[in-house]
Amino acid sequence: MREAWPCRASLASVLFFATHWAITQMLDRITHDPNILAGRATLRGLRISVAHVVNLVANGMTPAQIVAEHPDLEEEDVRQALAHVAVLGQA
Secondary structure, three states, X not given: OXXXXXXXXXXXXXXXXXXXXXXXXXXXXXXXXOOOHHHOEEEOOOXXXXXXXXXXXXXXXXXXXXXXXXXXXXXHHHHHHXXXXXXXXXX
């Protein structure tokens, strides 16, 4: 009888790609484009980096204040920027 997963590596690969896909779907506003900010993580292809937004939060700004300062952003952008950094921190 043949095993469902012939080797551990293939199961690990499937789990990795499934997890990556799920995270990509969850963080759908995070984009990487080599033509925008040299490919750094940005929000919805805007010239506003994830790092900049996280820095604003780290310096005490609320999502509402960030949106007021950057009208192209939405509060969900701020939440996803923080979630993106949290995922990177777990890697």
